[in-house]
Amino acid sequence: MSLIANYLTRTSVYSNLRLILPSRTIYVTQVTNLYSPHALGIDGFLQTRKKAKEQFTNYSEKFRSKMNEFVSSKDTMIFTEDLKNMLHLAEPTDLNLILNMIKKFNSQNSELRFGSYVFGPVVMRMFHFLDAPKEALACFYDPKNDGFFDQLVSYHILLDLLYSHEMYDEMYKVFERAQNKQINMTKFPKYCVVMVLAACYKQNTPKSLEYASKLWSDMASAGTVPVRRACTFFAALALKQGAPHIAMESVSSQRQHYVTIRNIKVMALADMGRVEDTLPILRSVLDIDSPTQRDRHTFFEETMDRVQKAAEKGGNKDVLKQFEDIRKALKDRGLIDGSKTIDLLLNTEIEKPQPGQLPGGQQQFQYKRVQLGPRKKRIV
Numbered sequence: 001m002s003l004i005a006n007y008l009t010r011t012s013v014y015s016n017l018r019l020i021l022p023s024r025t026i027y028v029t030q031v032t033n034l035y036s037p038h039a040l041g042i043d044g045f046l047q048t049r050k051k052a053k054e055q056f057t058n059y060s061e062k063f064r065s066k067m068n069e070f071v072s073s074k075d076t077m078i079f080t081e082d083l084k085n086m087l088h089l090a091e092p093t094d095l096n097l098i099l100n101m102i103k104k105f106n107s108q109n110s111e112l113r114f115g116s117y118v119f120g121p122v123v124m125r126m127f128h129f130l131d132a133p134k135e136a137l138a139c140f141y142d143p144k145n146d147g148f149f150d151q152l153v154s155y156h157i158l159l160d161l162l163y164s165h166e167m168y169d170e171m172y173k174v175f176e177r178a179q180n181k182q183i184n185m186t187k188f189p190k191y192c193v194v195m196v197l198a199a200c201y202k203q204n205t206p207k208s209l210e211y212a213s214k215l216w217s218d219m220a221s222a223g224t225v226p227v228r229r230a231c232t233f234f235a236a237l238a239l240k241q242g243a244p245h246i247a248m249e250s251v252s253s254q255r256q257h258y259v260t261i262r263n264i265k266v267m268a269l270a271d272m273g274r275v276e277d278t279l280p281i282l283r284s285v286l287d288i289d290s291p292t293q294r295d296r297h298t299f300f301e302e303t304m305d306r307v308q309k310a311a312e313k314g315g316n317k318d319v320l321k322q323f324e325d326i327r328k329a330l331k332d333r334g335l336i337d338g339s340k341t342i343d344l345l346l347n348t349e350i351e352k353p354q355p356g357q358l359p360g361g362q363q364q365f366q367y368k369r370v371q372l373g374p375r376k377k378r379i380v
Helices: 004-010 042-055 060-072 080-089 092-107 120-129 133-141 152-164 168-181 190-203 206-221 228-240 244-250 259-271 275-287 301-314 317-332 342-346
Strands: 027-031 375-379
Touching: 042 080, 042 120, 060 080, 060 092, 080 092, 080 120, 092 120, 092 133, 120 133, 120 152, 133 152, 133 168, 152 168, 152 190, 168 190, 190 206, 190 228, 206 228, 206 244, 228 244, 228 259, 228 342, 244 259, 259 275, 259 301, 259 342, 275 301, 275 317, 301 317
Parallel strands: none
Antiparallel strands: 027 375
């Protein structure tokens, strides 16, 4: 199951694992998600799941049997509480039942449903938790569920699940659907844009750069300003694809004090043969008084090597000498970081502080970045 192992190491919610996963064998494999469980609201889902497990300790199998009877009968209804409980009790063997419950619930006369609970995000968190991308897509695209997932956070969670399975082509299709729906009257939902540009970066092909460039151009025409992680994914892809001019332009609106932006600018200038223009950027951090290691404005070793190579290729001895002097000064002050790379920072997990809570578990997202080790997933 996606996210569980990493989550267990960071919270005490699962102090008694048997309450949540009784009699199950768990195998651990590697998985990479872009957003943390907290950022996707999955930590809250797991807390509710724990309570549901405790509440239904001696009743869960009987409840499942009853729900199977309800979905097969024309004379019964699936109530909001039925679906909520089943979602939080769900095991992989329950997925077919849940798919049928969702279809029946969504097809019931809306006049008979008086609650304002928003199911889309909760359902997607369940799919993410159970690591079930195929079932998530089947549910998402089912015509009988039209409108059920019309929340940007539902798209966001689904895209992250697909990303963890390297289902990049499917991500483009989901993103296109989000654009066509224009939920909340936006054609370029910012965190979905981050996800789809992350997919472009991972694919790292001329076609993915073409896709990203068109998306970027469309956003610019609409006056949409992408968030920083979107900028860095696009710029880093352009660097990998030998288009430093695109990389340079894409980060032009970003503040240089961010480590990714600063390093991308220097790399792009070096790749364009403009080594002399990198020197003021490299020299600028020497004038910053940063008392703590965390606040130091650093450059990556890979960035410095890139400039070195470009300087040697350019053949200007004076420029090469200036660069070497700056590199020595940076090294003496501990401002060259050999432990990080652009790729490493782009693949760090996106976290967020305490979110605002919307109806049905929908989250308001505010993100900060934290660097974590490789994430684990658990499979039954």
